[in-house]
Amino acid sequence: MEKFTELTAIAAPMPNENIDTDQIIPARFLKTIQRTGLGKNAFAAQRYDDNGNENPDFVLNKEPYRHAEILITYDNLGCGSSREHAPWALLDFGIRCVIAPSFADIFFNNCFKNGILPIRLPREICDELMGDARQGSNSRLTVDLEKQIIIRPDGNVVPFEVDPFRRHMLLEGLDDIGQTLAHDAEISSFEHQASRAWVPSISMGTAK
Amino acid sequence: MPVSSSPRTLFDKIWADHVVDRLEDGTCILYIDRHLVHEVTSPQAFEGLRMAGRRLRRPDATVAVVDHNVPTSDRSQPIEEPESRLQIETLEKNVAEFGVPYFPLRSASQGIVHVVGPEQGISLPGMTIVCGDSHTSTHGALGALAFGIGTSEVEHVMATQTLLQKPAKNMRVSVEGKVGPGVTAKDIMLAIIGKIGTAGGTGHVIEFAGSAIRDLDMAGRMTLCNMSIEGGAKAGLIAPDETTFAYVKGRPFAPKGEAFEQACAYWRTLASDEGAHFDTEVTLKAEDIVPSVTWGNSPQDVLPIDGVVPSPSDFKDPAQAAQVQRALDYMGLTAGQKIAGTPVDVVFIGSCTNSRLEDLRAAAEVVRGRHVAKTVRAMIVPGSGLVKEAAEAEGLDKIFLEAGFEWREAGCSMCLGMNPDRLTPGQRCASTSNRNFEGRQGPGGRTHLCSPSMAAAAAVTGTLCDVRELMKETV
Secondary structure, X not given: OOOXXXXXXXXXXXXXXXXXXXXXXXXXHXXXXXXXXXXXXXXXXXXXXXXXXXXXXXXXXXXXXXXXXXXXXXXXXXXXXXXOHHHHHHHXXXXXXXXXXXXXXXXXXXXXXXXXXXXXXXXXXXXXXXXXXXXXXXXXXXXXXXOOEEEOOOOOEEEOOOOHHHHHHHHHOOOHHHHHHOOHHHHHHHHOOHHHOOOOOOOHHHOO | OOOOOOOOOHHHHHHHOOEEEEOOOOOEEEEOOEEEEOOOOOHHHHHHHHHHOOOOOOHHHEEEEOOOOOOOOOOOOOOOOHHHHHHHHHHHHHHHHHOOOEEOOOOOOOEOHHHHHHHOOOOOOOOEEEEOOHHHHHHHHHOOEEEEOOHHHHHHHHHHOEEEEOOOEEEEEEEEOOOOOOOOHHHHXXXXXXXXXXXXXXXXXXXXXXXXXXXXXXXXXXXXXXXHHHHOOOEEEOOOOHHHHHHHOOOOOOOOHHHXXXXXXXXXXXXXXXXXXXXXXXXXXXXXXXXXXXXXOOOOOEEEOOOEOOOHHHOOOHHHHHHHHHHHHHHOOOOOOEOOOOEOOEEEEOOOOOOOHHHHHHHHHHHOOOOOOOOOEEXXXXXXXXXXXXXXXXXXXXXXXXXXXXXXXXXXXXXXXXXXXXXXXXXXXXXXXXXXXXXXXXXXXXXXXXXXXXXXXXXXXXXXXXXXXXXXXXO
């Protein structure tokens, strides 16, 4: 996973609530067996017309937002399906940071696993940042994960909270499977507890 | 099992019994008892294992099925869509390489992962169950902590049989009293989501409680827990009781004989203690719940069937007002119109929400002796091959076929249209599935979520309508 330390980038405003993962990447694009290549179909239903031509009104088709690396939305971003194809599509488009008043749990978690930083901020602050984003190409936001601050184009600073463990993993670009496997002995001893004797093993010999 | 003096919730107990280790910042290594795998969210995880040279830690705690991409028509033919075929072939290659128990396409036991798990006794009370699929919450109906995960976490479970997690908050949704005729588990859940909103459960595990919940059969409980994710919750849970144990007993992978009795003794200890703390409490009266449908593109856009479509002017927040207008435009509806009487083009009865034998019986009860309206395409997609067989043994297939329904093979089908079962742009569908998002059932498709009996009523009348009117008529 790519590290996330500091990002200075264009932010795209998307002032909608409940942007679901079906919108971020529709189901018909989930047939891939790879993580990459989904960016061209991110937000496909809104981004393209029926003939596959770009819809000029959609924010990510406009300059400078086609180069956005930050996305700002309203409440409950990423609700619905657990598809990790949603953060994969955002990442492949170039998005490294998503900012919203609230996120759906699975999407929030999936972002961290892919080097995307999700930041929760109150609606009023999201509105202010959207205002910054609407200023266009000279209006970049700086997201500093080390210091846990966003620096606005006018130099004002917005602090944000982030889970310390997840912050560490992002700053270092760490794979958490390796970390968990360091606890292999504890996992094995847990598995062999007498109180777990009722949990059956599955083998297809017993299947109908 | 640790003994605690303070009263605990069902969630607290299952959680505590699965914590392998606690890291400094409170993150827990949570042991996973069952990992269910399907073809869409697993290929990248298997590939990750392969690239890192890691083994699948517990093939005997892992089960794979194909469901999302599978055609629900004639299965003697090869799968036409090359990408769907590749995804299924990739799963078959992976389960062979890693030794994962697998229900193949042409097995009678194949079906939607959330139907197959409980049906086979793979999912059991007291377990932790995960799957790369948000509707894993379904299995909470058994009294298991079951939740959806992304593909990175699928790989994490494959390699370690654990997940890194922090405990969720506890929420209790109590539904007391008795529901009226024509009101089903789906209507109860739509009412709950309408009340709490699609983000109402965020960060919480919901325990469903109260007499109306206890009165539900297991299929109804699964419908309820299935849509917990539509209320934003991490998981839904119902305390295991005699209804649960009777359901589990004798299933192929459930404990047998004395082992079953021992398991039941443990499962009986799991119910929330008197006085246990819930961070959030919500109460509904069963008598207030009526047959419902959704009008918009979020599952919280719920209307009683006798209700009217809202107007943007009902909302103060301009962003919300704009969103209502957008939903009206997308759905082809007018503010203030009655939702009943809206003509439908397609009726879909199926999905992990409502494709079990009990759901098909409820639909057949409405359809019996009637005929699908001429303007409607109506399809039944059973949740598994075994559901299909059981329904045929009762003659339900004949009721549906004689009425003009399609009687199809098991799979996710038109719930999300990854297989050829899709709405075309502008088509309006009464659907027993779980999401009415824009384009969910096919680009431009318009979804109205409802119960199987309401969907059946829409099929025979050709419009969204109150199933209770049909129940009054004698056929």
